[in-house]
Amino acid sequence: MLKHWPPLSTLRGFEAAARLGSFHKAADELHLTQSAISQQIRSLEAYLEQPLFHRSGRSVSLTDAGHDLLSTTQALLQQLAVGIRRLGQYQKPNQLVLNTTPAFARHWLLPRLGDFRRQHPQVDLWIFSTDEVPDMASQTIDLAVRDDIGSQAECSFRVLHADRLYPACHPSLLAVPVEQRTTLHGEREMDWSHWAVESGIDVGQMDQGLNFSDPGLLLDAACTGLGIALVSQLLSRQARATGLLQPMVEQTIRGPNWALLTHRDSENITMARTFTQWLVDNLAAEQQPTA
Numbered sequence: 634m635l636k637h638w639p640p641l642s643t644l645r646g647f648e649a650a651a652r653l654g655s656f657h658k659a660a661d662e663l664h665l666t667q668s669a670i671s672q673q674i675r676s677l678e679a680y681l682e683q684p685l686f687h688r689s690g691r692s693v694s695l696t697d698a699g700h701d702l703l704s705t706t707q708a709l710l711q712q713l714a715v716g717i718r719r720l721g722q723y724q725k726p727n728q729l730v731l732n733t734t735p736a737f738a739r740h741w742l743l744p745r746l747g748d749f750r751r752q753h754p755q756v757d758l759w760i761f762s763t764d765e766v767p768d769m770a771s772q773t774i775d776l777a778v779r780d781d782i783g784s785q786a787e788c789s790f791r792v793l794h795a796d797r798l799y800p801a802c803h804p805s806l807l808a809v810p811v812e813q814r815t816t817l818h819g820e821r822e823m824d825w826s827h828w829a830v831e832s833g834i835d836v837g838q839m840d841q842g843l844n845f846s847d848p849g850l851l852l853d854a855a856c857t858g859l860g861i862a863l864v865s866q867l868l869s870r871q872a873r874a875t876g877l878l879q880p881m882v883e884q885t886i887r888g889p890n891w892a893l894l895t896h897r898d899s900e901n902i903t904m905a906r907t908f909t910q911w912l913v914d915n916l917a918a919e920q921q922p923t924a
Contacts, residue, residue: 639676639677639680639681640676640677642673643673643674643676643677643680644677644706644709644710645663645710646659646663646665646669646670646673646674646677647673647674647677647685647699647702647703647706648703648706648707648710649662649663649670650670650674650686650693651685651686651695651699651703651706652703652707654692654693654694655692655693656670656671656674656693657691674686681698681702683696683698684696684698684699685698685699685702686699726757727755727756727757727904728757728758728759729756729757729758729759729775729776729899729902729904729905729908730759730761730773730774730775730776731758731759731760731761731774731775731776731777731778731908732761732762732763732767732772732774732776732777732778732779733760733761733762733777733778733779734762734763734764734779734780734781734848734849735762735763735764735847735849736847736848736849736850736852736865736868737762737778737779737780737849737868737891738760738762739849740849740852740865740868740869740871740872741867741868741870741871742760744871745915746758748915749908749911752911753904753907753908753911755904756904756907756908758908761774764847766779766781766782768785769785769786769787769788769894769896770785770786770787770788774896775895775896775898775899775902775904775905776893776894776895776896776899776905776908776909777893777894778793778891778892778893778912779891779892779894780796780889780890780891780892781821781889782892782894783892784894785894787896787897787898788894788895788896788897789894789895789897789900790892790893790894791892791893791894791895792890792891792892792893793891793892793893793912793913793916794867794890794891794916794919794920795887795888795890795891796865796866796867796888796889796890796891797865797866797867797885797886797887797888798822798823798827798828798863798864798865798866798885798886798887798888799863799864799866799880799881799882799884799885799886800828800836800838800861800862800863800864800880800881800882801855801861801862801864801869801873801878801879801880801881802814802855802858802860802861802862802878802879802881803855803856803857803858803877803878803879804876804878804879805858806858806860806861807879807881811837812837814837814860814861815842815843815859815860815861816837816838816839816840816841816842816843816860816861816862817842817843817844817845817851817854817855817859817860817861817862818842818843818844818845819844819845819848819851819862819863820845820846820848821889822887822888822889823848823851823862823863823864823865824863825838825863827863827886828863828886831886831887832884832886834882834884836861836881836882837861838861842860843859843860848864848865848868849868851864852864852865852868852869852872852878855878856872856877856878861881864878865888865889866885866888866919867888867891867916867919870919891916893909893912895909
């Protein structure tokens, strides 16, 4: 495609001249000579094999083709300017990039971010949530907190929390007859087959129902009263505290392990160690019984 692109400098000169209606004003704006602008326009017209301006003495006006190109060029240059400006975020001082799952970000981290911000306002935390496990060796990520990740090259690995799972629903659903409750199905450990094998307790779960690949969305569905679900004890603590979720039995079963990966280049960075300690302290509190 690049062979169909004219030189970018000619597009800048064209856009300024078209917008200002003057080669002289365009030259002043771009800190060039008027002859340089004129040369850029001639070069662009030769490249496109058609005139872009009507010239009458010192005044110029756009041809139909010039009007068409102007709208395209302005959109292109604006998008390019935004994209270049956005690159500044990769050079922010005190920036710490954390990768995690959307479910952990939404249901565990977000309710606690205010506390972290109050304690450590100097840390510019960038939360990069993905469904896919990142490649820490090739991506610009300092830390990763996930329940679906193992050891990777160039990273230290640490298990932070052994999660537990339990069947739960919105309190209003407990008054609904068992046969009328919808069963919400998750994936991996949150599939009801794990509950059946490890607990042996029938809470009215059925093979048919609604299926979710995102454990966070599964939890949201249970909190809105859509049905019964096997949910993460770690992720559901906030929902239980606010009365949106209630366990159906006291029994819990083994869930996934939440692990921390720290890139070797970030291990001795003060911000990374600060966030890690805050994370460990808060996850330790999750070991306490849920009210």
